[in-house]
Amino acid sequence: MSPRALLLGTVGFAIFILSWHLATLGNQIGDLPGPAMTVRGLVQIAGEGVLWENVVASVFRVAWGFCLAAGIGIPLGMAFGWYPRLRETFNPLVQSLRPISPIAWLPFAVILFGGIRMSSDLAAIFLLFLSAFFPIVTASTSAVASLDLKYIRSARNFGVDGLAFFRRVVLPASLPQILTGLRLALGIAWVVVVAAEMLGVESGLGYQVMDSRNALRMDFVSAAMVVIAAIGLMLDMAMARVEATALARRGMSRR
Amino acid sequence: MSATEPEARQGAEPRTMQAGAKIVVRDVRKTFPTKKEDVNVLDGVDLTVREGEFLAIVGPSGCGKSTLLNCMAGFERITSGSIRIDSEEIERPSPKRVFVFQETGIFPWYSVWDNIGFGLGKMPFDKKHEIVMRYIALVGLEGFEKAFPAELSGGMKQRVEFARALAVEPDVLFLDEPFGALDAFTRLEMRREIVRIWKETGKTCILVTHDVEEAVELADRVAVMTRRPARIHSVLDNPLERPRDSDQPVFRELKDQIFEILGVERRV
Secondary structure, three states: OOHHHHHHHHHHHHHHHHHHHHHOOOOOEOEOOOHHHHHHHHHHHHHHOHHHHHHHHHHHHHHHHHHHHHHHHHHHHHHHHHOHHHHHHHHHHHHHHOOOOHHHHHHHHHHHHHOOOOOOHHHHHHHHHHHHHHHHHHHHHHHHHOOOHHHHHHHHHOOOOHHHHHHHHHHHHHHHHHHHHHHHHHHHHHHHHHHHHOOOOOOOHHHHHHHHHHOOOHHHHHHHHHHHHHHHHHHHHHHHHHHHHHHHHHOOOOO | OOOOHHHHHHHOOHHHHHOOEEEEEEEEEEEEEOOOOEEEEEEEEEEEEEOOOEEEEEOOOOOOHHHHHHHHHOOOOOOEEEEEEOOEEOOOOEOOEEEEOOOOOOOOOOOHHHHHOHHHOOOOHHHHHHHHHHHHHHOOOOOOOOOOHHHOOHHHHHHHHHHHHHHOOOOEEEEEOOOOOOOHHHHHHHHHHHHHHHHHHOOEEEEEEOOHHHHHHHOOEEEEEOOOOEOEEEEEEOOOOOOOOOOOHHHHHHHHHHHHHHOOOOOO
C-alpha cells in the first residue's frame, strides 16, 4: 500500500470513529454504544475466554462449509463448463436455487441435521455449504466454458488429451476465475455464518451477538461486530494472498 | 495476370518444381449452418501445396482463408471434397502439422521452457532439455527459458510459439496471420526470422494473411482467394531471390497483380 493510500484510509477511519463518538456521546450501557465503550467491552470479552471459543466455533463451521462447497462445487462447475448438454440441463436449476438466501433453508437444515434444535454444527455447516456452493459452481462453470479455443486447439494439435489435457490446460486456464469465485464464496460464507448462528445455536460469533443483546450489553454487541469485521478482513486478505501467489508467475499479480 | 510471365518464372524455381505435392486440396466446400440459412464459405477450393515450399494465401478479410487453414489443420471438418496430406485424408489435427496462432497461443501458466516442451510428451528429462534448448537457441531466446510469457514482449512470445511448434518436428507449419498482433518493427524482424527458420528447417509453410506485401515478401507462391463463397482465383509464382526488397520492380509488379485480382485500389 502506498503512503498516500495508507494516510487516506486512516483519515476515513478517523472520520467514522469521530462521528460515531459524537453521535453516541452520553449514552449508557444498553443504549447505542460509542467507540470507547466498544473498546472497553472488547477488552472485557476478550479476557473472559468465551470470545475465543466463539471465534473458533464460527471459523470451524465456515471452514467445513467452504471446503465441502469447493470440493463438490469446483468439479461439478467444471463439468458443467465442459459439457454443454450437462450445463443446459442443470444450470437453469442452479441459477434458480442461487437467489434463495441460505438462511431460508434453516428450517429444513434443522429437520435434516439438527433434530428439534439446531444444536449440531451440521445444520450450520449445511447452510454455509449452500452459501459458498453457488458462487463456486457458477465461477467454475464460466471459467471452463470460456476456455480460449486456441488453447484447446493447441493441445489437440500436440496430441495432448484426456487427463493430461485437463491437468496441463483446462485446470491452469480456469484457475484465475475459480480463485476469484472461491474468494467471493468465502466472503459470503462469513456473512452468512453470523446470521445462521443467531438462530438456534449456542456458540459462535452470531450467538455472541444475540446473547449479548439478551443480556442488554450493547457494548458487547458492538465489540463482537468489531471481531467479525477483523476476521472477515483477515480471511479475505488470506484468499487474496493465495490468489496472488498462484497467479504471480503469469504476471497477473502486477495488475 | 500475364500469360507468359508465370511460366518463365516457374523455370527459374527448380527447388519447388522438383518437390512433390505435400498437400492436395480438391473441390473443398464448407458451409456453416446458421439460424436463417447455411452460409457457404468455401465453394470448391482447389490448391496444391508442394513439399518444402512457402505458400501464402491472401484474400479479402472474412473470405474464408482462416477457415481453409483450419480445415487443412484438421480443426474443422469440410462439408465436401477432399484434403490429402502425403496422400492421406486429413481427419484430425496431428503434431506432424502444427498451427501457429494469430495471437500468441502459448500458455501463460507455463515458462518458456515448459511451453516449448509442451508437445514433446513423456521422455527422459535430459533428452527433453536438449531438444528444448536447441529450439530456444534456434529462435534466439537463450537465457529466457525460465521466463513466463507475461514477462516477454510480443515478438518474443511469437518466437516461443514458433519454437513450440518446431520442437515436435512437424512437416508442415500453418501460419494464421502470425504477425498480426505485433508492432510494425517487430513484424519486420519476425518476417526475417520466419524466412531464416524456414530455410534452416525446410518445413512446408502455409501462411494466411491479408497483407499482400507480407505474402510477396515471404512466399514462393501466392494463392489469391476470391470473396465469399471463396475459391482460389489464381496462384502466382514469386521468382525473387531472398533477401527481397519491396522496391524491386518485380516485387511491385507482383503486388500490383495481386491487388488487381483482389479488385482493390491500392493508391490512397
